[in-house]
Each structure stands twice: as C-alpha cells, then as structure tokens.
Amino acid sequence: MFVSYFGHQDDESLADVISxxxxxxxxxxxxxxxxxxxxxxxxxxxxxxxxxxxxxSNHSIRKSTDLLVVEPKTAGTAAFAxxxxxxxxxxxxxxxxxxxxxxxxxxxxxxxxxxxxxxxSFYFKxxxxxxxxxxxxxxxxxxxxxxxxxxxxxxxxxxxLRSYRGLQSLAQLFGIERHASANRHIREKLMVNRKKRxxxxxxxxxxxxxxxx
Amino acid sequence: MVVKNxxxxxxxxxxxxxxxxxxxxxxxxxxxxxxxxGQLALAKASIHVIDVLDHFAIIRATTESRDLVESAIQxxxxxxxxxxxxxxxxxxxKINTLLNxxxxxxID
Numbered sequence: 001m002f003v004s005y006f007g008h009q010d011d012e013s014l015a016d017v018i019s020x021x022x023x024x025x026x027x028x029x030x031x032x033x034x035x036x037x038x039x040x041x042x043x044x045x046x047x048x049x050x051x052x053x054x055x056x057s058n059h060s061i062r063k064s065t066d067l068l069v070v071e072p073k074t075a076g077t078a079a080f081a082x083x084x085x086x087x088x089x090x091x092x093x094x095x096x097x098x099x100x101x102x103x104x105x106x107x108x109x110x111x112x113x114x115x116x117x118x119x120x121s122f123y124f125k126x127x128x129x130x131x132x133x134x135x136x137x138x139x140x141x142x143x144x145x146x147x148x149x150x151x152x153x154x155x156x157x158x159x160x161l162r163s164y165r166g167l168q169s170l171a172q173l174f175g176i177e178r179h180a181s182a183n184r185h186i187r188e189k190l191m192v193n194r195k196k197r198x199x200x201x202x203x204x205x206x207x208x209x210x211x212x213x
Numbered sequence: 214m215v216v217k218n219x220x221x222x223x224x225x226x227x228x229x230x231x232x233x234x235x236x237x238x239x240x241x242x243x244x245x246x247x248x249x250x251g252q253l254a255l256a257k258a259s260i261h262v263i264d265v266l267d268h269f270a271i272i273r274a275t276t277e278s279r280d281l282v283e284s285a286i287q288x289x290x291x292x293x294x295x296x297x298x299x300x301x302x303x304x305x306x307k308i309n310t311l312l313n314x315x316x317x318x319x320i321d
Contacts, residue, residue, distance in 0.1 A: 123288060159229075159295055166287035166298060169280040173249060 037066040037190055041091065044073035052077065056086055066193050069117060075100050082108045085204070088189055089150060091117040094134035098141055106142040115185055116147050120170050121154045136174045149181040219259070220276040222301055225308050226286060228268050229295035235265050242272070245285035258282055271308055
C-alpha cells in the first residue's frame with residue numbers, strides 16, 4: 001500500500017512515524033526506512049525568496065533528503081522553481097491564483113520535468129467549494145499540457161493517511177485524470193534522486209551500470 | 214424479461230479497528246456522496262452496504278459512480294480508524310475468495 005505522505009516541513013520526524021505505524025501493526029516488520037522517503041518543503045509563505053535560494057544551494061540538504069519541494073507565492077519564485085534542476089516538485093497554493101499559474105508556466109514545468117503537487121486536504125473540511133473553485137481554475141488553465149501531478153492530503157497524523165488511489169479519485173472530481181496523477185511519477189523521481197545520491201548518476205544523462213554491485 | 218442495464222462494482226473496504234455499524238456507515242457514505250455530487254449523484258450511485266464483517270465491509274455501487282463512491286469512502290471519518298479500499302471487483306465471488314483467504318491466513 002503506497003499511502004499519501006506527510007506534506008509539510010513541520011511534521012513528525014520519519015522515525016517517529018515509522019515507529020508509530022509499527023507499534024499499531026499498520027506496516028509489516030520488513031518495512032524499513034527504504035520504503036519511506038524524506039522531503040523538504042520550502043514555502044514562500046513562511047520564508048523569503050532569498051532564504052529559500054540560500055537553503056537550496058546548500059549541498060548537504062541533498063544528502064539527507066530525497067525530494068525538494070517549493071511552494072511559491074510570487075512570480076519570481078515560481079519561475080525559479082520551474083527552471084532550477086534541483087527542485088523536484090512545485091507545490092500549488094490555490095490562493096495565489098492565475099497570476100502565476102497559466103499555460104506557459106505549465107509548459108515550462110513539463111520542459112524541466114518538474115512535478116506539480118496538489119494538496120487535497122480541503123476535502124476534509126466542511127465547506128470547500130471556494131477552494132475547489134480556485135484550484136479548478138488553475139488546473140483548467142494548464143489546458144492540454146501534460147503536467148505530472150502528485151497528490152497529497154497533508155496528513156498530520158498517521159490515521160489521516162489515505163491510499164493514493166483514493167486521492168486520485170478525489171482529484172478526478174475536478175478534472176485531474178488518473179494517468180496525469182499516476183503514482184509512478186514520484187516513484188521515478190525518487191529512484192533517480194537516490195541514484196544521484198549514491199553516485200550512480202554523476203551527471204544528468206549518464207548512468208554508471210554495474211556500480212550497484 | 215428484465216434486463217440489468219447497470220453494471221455493478223463491489224468494493225471491499227478494510228477498517229483498522231472494528232468497523233462502525235451498518236447504519237452509521239451507510240449514513241456517512243450518503244452524506245459524503247451528497248456533499249460531493251449532490252442528490253442526483255447519490256441517486257445514480259445506488260449504494261448498498263452488503264455486509265459488515267470483523268474488519269471489513271462490502272459496498273455495492275454502479276460502475277459509473279465508482280470514483281465518486283471511492284472518494285466518499287476516503288472522506289469517512291470515524292475516530293482513530295483507518296479506512297482502506299482493499300479491492301474493487303465486478304463480482305462478489307472474487308471478494309468472497311479474498312475474504313476467505315484473509316481468514317485462512319489469520320487462522321494459520
């Protein structure tokens with residue numbers, strides 16, 4: 001079962017989550033840290049663009065994290081997040097609206113193979129039509145561009161975890177097709193990032209075969 | 214002769230702790246479907262809770278409304294209970310086979 005993952009930087013640490021899941025018999029003993037992954041989310045709502053850029057340029061960050069996520073608030077940060085090869089995922093905040101997210105931006109994301117993360121946590125509130133409206137406008141503005149989506153519900157507790165297939169059915173209600181938000185997008189990204197960390201992929205486009213042995 | 218036009222899907226749902234009562238489950242499902250798709254969608258879905266077992270529940274819905282029902286299942290909120298969709302099938306026989314296998318594994 002590949003479940004939705006913890007979506008924000010102030011979440012519980014990975015070790016705590018694994019121990020909780022093991023104690024409650026939610027995962028088997030053979031599951032280890034390999035089945036999970038670390039991610040870092042830089043939100044412009046919490047810090048400035050300068051701080052984000054400084055933190056991303058720190059090489060030690062890459063050694064400890066599998067995935068780097070940026071949540072832009074301004075057009076400058078959004079452009080940086082789309083063109084920078086170190087950033088894997090751009091997290092969409094519906095509050096920002098169409099001023100940043102449009103078809104041209106989607107094309108740039110596709111060119112640089114950057115994933116788009118969509119938070120579906122609003123579904124778990126009572127009134128969510130307002131938020132769906134904004135998100136729906138952003139998704140439709142991307143048009144037919146083959147954007148790769150990643151879905152999450154930003155769980156704060158392991159009991160809030162949901163299956164990925166379930167999140168896909170929630171996203172399908174407002175126009176994100178299942179193949180666009182496929183699970184393999186993030187799996188492929190993680191695999192490449194792990195290979196980069198291990199030195200199997202020294203530069204983009206080059207893979208040392210037989211290095212694993 | 215009566216012809217069945219609607220194709221069905223049987224959804225096996227697993228609960229981490231003991232599942233809620235049949236009535237509680239169907240009420241919350243109906244509320245969720247109504248809030249997501251409205252009364253018309255609820256009517257088209259024709260949901261039916263077939264059985265509630267130890268840790269499982271079997272829900273029947275139409276094929277067209279499968280995604281809507283799955284979404285409604287994701288939004289189920291019972292205190293400290295994790296809800297997971299185990300399998301979706303077009304026949305109940307397959308669900309029963311899987312359930313029998315689960316129980317056999319537990320006995321072993």
